[in-house]
Amino acid sequence: MNQLLKGIAASPGLAIAKAFVLKSEEYTPVQTTVGNPELEAERFMNAVNQARAELEQIRASTEEKLGAHEAQIFEGHLLILEDPDLIDVIVDRIKTESVNAEFALYEVSQSFIDMLNQMEDELLRGRAVDIQDVTGRVMNRLRGTDSGNLSQMTEPCIIIAEDLTPSDTAQLNLQAVQGFITEIGSRTSHSAIMARSLDIPAIVGAGAGIRNIQPGTMVVMDASEGVIVVDPGVDELAGYQEKKREYDRRKSVLAQWVNRTTASKDGKLVELAANIGKLEDVQKALDNGAEGIGLFRTEFLYMGRSQLPTEDEQFNSYKYVLEKMEGKPVVIRTLDIGGDKELPYMDLPKESNPFLGQRALRLCLDRPDLFRTQLRALLRASRYGNLKIMFPMIAVLDELLEAKRILQEEKQKLAAEGVELAERIEVGMMIEVPAAAISAHVFAKEVDFFSIGTNDLIQYTMAADRMNETVSYLYQPCHPSILLLIRMVIDAAKQEGKWVGMCGEMAGDETAIPLLLGMGLYEFSMSAGSILPARELIARLSQSEWSGLAEQALTMHGQQEIQAFVQNNKKGEQ
Numbered sequence: 027m028n029q030l031l032k033g034i035a036a037s038p039g040l041a042i043a044k045a046f047v048l049k050s051e052e053y054t055p056v057q058t059t060v061g062n063p064e065l066e067a068e069r070f071m072n073a074v075n076q077a078r079a080e081l082e083q084i085r086a087s088t089e090e091k092l093g094a095h096e097a098q099i100f101e102g103h104l105l106i107l108e109d110p111d112l113i114d115v116i117v118d119r120i121k122t123e124s125v126n127a128e129f130a131l132y133e134v135s136q137s138f139i140d141m142l143n144q145m146e147d148e149l150l151r152g153r154a155v156d157i158q159d160v161t162g163r164v165m166n167r168l169r170g171t172d173s174g175n176l177s178q179m180t181e182p183c184i185i186i187a188e189d190l191t192p193s194d195t196a197q198l199n200l201q202a203v204q205g206f207i208t209e210i211g212s213r214t215s216h217s218a219i220m221a222r223s224l225d226i227p228a229i230v231g232a233g234a235g236i237r238n239i240q241p242g243t244m245v246v247m248d249a250s251e252g253v254i255v256v257d258p259g260v261d262e263l264a265g266y267q268e269k270k271r272e273y274d275r276r277k278s279v280l281a282q283w284v285n286r287t288t289a290s291k292d293g294k295l296v297e298l299a300a301n302i303g304k305l306e307d308v309q310k311a312l313d314n315g316a317e318g319i320g321l322f323r324t325e326f327l328y329m330g331r332s333q334l335p336t337e338d339e340q341f342n343s344y345k346y347v348l349e350k351m352e353g354k355p356v357v358i359r360t361l362d363i364g365g366d367k368e369l370p371y372m373d374l375p376k377e378s379n380p381f382l383g384q385r386a387l388r389l390c391l392d393r394p395d396l397f398r399t400q401l402r403a404l405l406r407a408s409r410y411g412n413l414k415i416m417f418p419m420i421a422v423l424d425e426l427l428e429a430k431r432i433l434q435e436e437k438q439k440l441a442a443e444g445v446e447l448a449e450r451i452e453v454g455m456m457i458e459v460p461a462a463a464i465s466a467h468v469f470a471k472e473v474d475f476f477s478i479g480t481n482d483l484i485q486y487t488m489a490a491d492r493m494n495e496t497v498s499y500l501y502q503p504c505h506p507s508i509l510l511l512i513r514m515v516i517d518a519a520k521q522e523g524k525w526v527g528m529c530g531e532m533a534g535d536e537t538a539i540p541l542l543l544g545m546g547l548y549e550f551s552m553s554a555g556s557i558l559p560a561r562e563l564i565a566r567l568s569q570s571e572w573s574g575l576a577e578q579a580l581t582m583h584g585q586q587e588i589q590a591f592v593q594n595n596k597k598g599e600q
Contacts, residue, residue, distance in 0.1 A: 047240070299550070423469065423472070513576075
């Protein structure tokens with residue numbers, strides 16, 4: 027029976043194939059008493075060693091297919107097998123309680139998984155999937171079973187599963203597997219990240235409805251929209267087949283724009299950069315023709331772990347990104363924790379309204395030890411590329427001046443230690459608080475650049491939580507009030523000879539781009555997959571014409587009126 031389902035678009039693309047339903051076996055071991063606990067502990071460690079050998083093989087295969095940094099996921103999996111908080115506790119339980127290895131493994135690992143699954147942060151919940159993947163592999167070795175190898179599949183199919191582990195995803199035979207759909211998961215899960223690296227369509231978090239899909243049923247997945255059509259009719263199937271052909275043609279055309287500079291029809295040069303959150307995102311940015319990194323979210327270095335990252339750990343990450351970008355600009359945002367992002371090991375006080383509380387730079391200024399460590403790592407890495415340091419969540423001038431003072435102190439300390447630094451490092455700030463936008467003429471005298479963080483700027487301006495579906499209608503990037511604030515920031519920067527970028531979702535919005543180009547935005551930073559469509563669009567637009575059109579848009583009354591105005595005028599640019 028024809029059925030329409032929705033999920034989260036995790037990796038774009040369109041696939042049409044028969045369903046391969048991957049059944050996950052529910053296994054809860056029974057507790058038994060063993061006569062020789064030492065021998066049982068040895069049996070467990072043999073299973074751990076076998077799992078380690080399998081993971082080494084998968085890591086090597088992934089590195090060969092995707093590169094070293096995609097394979098780093100499995101470095102993390104291998105570290106789980108070395109973690110004394112997990113492995114030693116299991117061994118100790120076997121020995122002290124004389125229980126079977128399967129039961130001890132299940133009990134201890136499940137306590138970790140349950141704890142992480144209760145975390146609000148998606149990255150920490152993703153860590154639970156990693157532990158489940160690794161301990162499941164050990165359990166298979168103990169039981170003498172195998173969960174199957176997806177690399178052996180030969181017939182074209184779309185995988186339907188409750189979830190896919192990173193090792194499942196890494197082993198997909200891409201000659202056969204056209205895409206995958208999972209019941210649970212998020213865009214930040216490792217399987218979603220790997221799907222984007224593999225350039226395979228993926229829809230995650232599709233819910234329990236996919237359990238009704240029978241093996242062999244024809245399935246259409248539009249992973250750009252998160253739409254799943256089960257058992258489509260003849261006409262519907264033909265329509266999607268044509269849409270897939272058009273998608274493939276469009277992808278081929280866009281590929282021609284990878285190595286081009288970004289310029290408007292009348293020759294105005296702008297910069298298209300990528301937002302990244304993990305080291306493995308850098309290659310994706312380059313593959314999509316990014317002219318820089320406009321936002322490196324450093325939070326990932328602090329998440330999914332039990333303690334703060336060291337200065338050297340941070341230095342190595344920043345150095346990698348700067349070297350990989352080979353002199354292209356890299357804007358690295360200092361730690362932005364708080365609001366919807368928590369670090370359990372920091373034991374921060376609970377706040378009734380964390381989005382308006384001690385987050386981002388406010389937290390860093392309150393914890394200068396934390397801040398100084400990150401700044402030292404950034405400064406040490408500066409000589410390996412074109413580093414620009416950016417401070418988030420600034421509302422008043424004193425915050426910016428204090429951050430700059432601490433940065434200068436650490437710069438002087440490192441110079442005194444004989445550490446080589448870049449001769450010049452641009453220092454900028456995010457504009458995401460309306461007060462900062464209104465006072466941009468003051469801030470512009472103290473920074474080298476602004477980057478407008480529209481995700482927060484919109485929610486603060488409209489007093490509407492962007493995660494709250496009941497007020498989502500107020501999340502309006504093209505509302506006149508937002509556009510006026512953006513123009514205010516750009517004009518203030520121009521007055522001081524400074525440049526302005528944008529790193530919110532709005533930068534890749536094809537309705538907003540013409541207006542932003544017309545207002546004089548220099549750098550557009552977006553998800554890597556949005557870069558090529560944006561470059562092609564800008565090449566069809568006249569900056570001088572849109573300068574006048576943007577002025578007209580600013581006099582309009584609402585977002586719908588502005589959107590219709592932009593669409594009508596874009597037609598003339600075709």
